Amino acid sequence: MATPSRRRTDGPLRSILVAAGLAIVGLGSQQVTTIPAFLLDSQLIYAPAQASIGSRALVLILGFVGFVLVGGLYLAVTDRGWSYVDLRTPTRRDWGYVLAGIVGSLAFYVLISVLVQFLSLPTADNSVTTYIGDDQTMVLVMIVIVFVFNAPTEEFLYRNIVQKRLYDAFSRPQAVVIASAIFGLIHFPVYAVLSESLLATAVPVAVVFGGAMIFGYLYAKTDNLFVPIAAHAAFNAVQFGLLYIAMEYDLETADPSTSMLVELASAAPL
Structure with a gap:
């Protein structure tokens, strides 16, 4: 946690704008950090699912590296330093x-799945699925990426930087809600591009918001970045595990409830 001398006295509006700006820049940084991968393998542009596994893994990894660069740059510019990062060995409580x-x-994931099925709601695809295609091996690679790159970098930027930045002007519960709302809203255009309707976009955005609320709460309660990282990684690993099982046993043609779970798993966010 930041020491009292490092606490800022920004008003609520400025804190929200700074937090939103960091979140947007973080998501936008992926467009820059992934450029080397696209230059090395142009197939990632035209037929990503047909590119080599190494190329597909590289473009995803570089995207997550962007989160670290943005967070690190913010710590440097604001003189907070890496001591601002709340990462320590977990206790039994953690x-x-x-x-x-x-x-x-x-x-929460099951609840959303049931609602999607009961209400027959459409869901938008996730851009990550364009790199997976029908390649089971890539799904297994994604599970590794989730643990090593995705969860650590995303939690670092959006919880330890964005959410913690909001502590300066809001209570912790308020900061969790605001940071989660920001996180959900910046994903709206990402899903809208791959969606056929506003409703189909709203479903994965709701999943993003709900997941951010859960992981944000874990961080707020423990002040240990390891906690949301571990929970986040396990959550996404289960999602990709479901996708792998669906591919292995062709569950997309199974009963409606199973098919719906598979669909949501493939569309759910990282």
């Missing part, structure tokens, strides 16, 4: 929150 986070995120 592990309890990790477990609660995994259970909570999966319960």
Whole structure:
């Protein structure tokens, strides 16, 4: 946590604007950091699912590296330094929150799945699925990427930087809600591009917001970045695990409830 001398006295509006700006720049940074991968393999542009596994893994990894660069640059420019990063060895209490986070995120995931099925809601695709295609091996690679790159970098920027920045002007519960709303809203255009309707866009955005609320709560309660990272990684690993099983056993043609879970798993955010 930041020491009292480092606390800022920004008003609510400025804090929200700074947090939103960091979130937007973080997401936009992926367009820059992934350029080397596209230059090395142009097939990533025209037929990403047909590119080599190495190329597909590289473009995804470089995208997550962008989060670290933006967060690191912010720490340097504001003189907060890397001591601002709340990462430490988890205690027994922390592990309890990790477990609660995994259970909570999966319960939320199931709830959304049931609602999608019951209301026959459409869902937008995730851009990550364009790199997976029907390649089961790439799904397994994604599980590794989730643990090593995705969860650590995303939680670092959007929880330890964006959410923590909001602590200067808001209570922790308020900061969690605001940071989660920002995180959901910046994903709206990402899903809108791949969606056929506003409703189809709203479903994955709701999943993004809900997941951010859960992981943000874990961070706010523990002040240990390891906790949301572990819960986030496990949550996404389960999603990709479902996708792998669906491909292995052709569950997309199974009963409606199973097919819907598969669809949401493939569309759910990282």
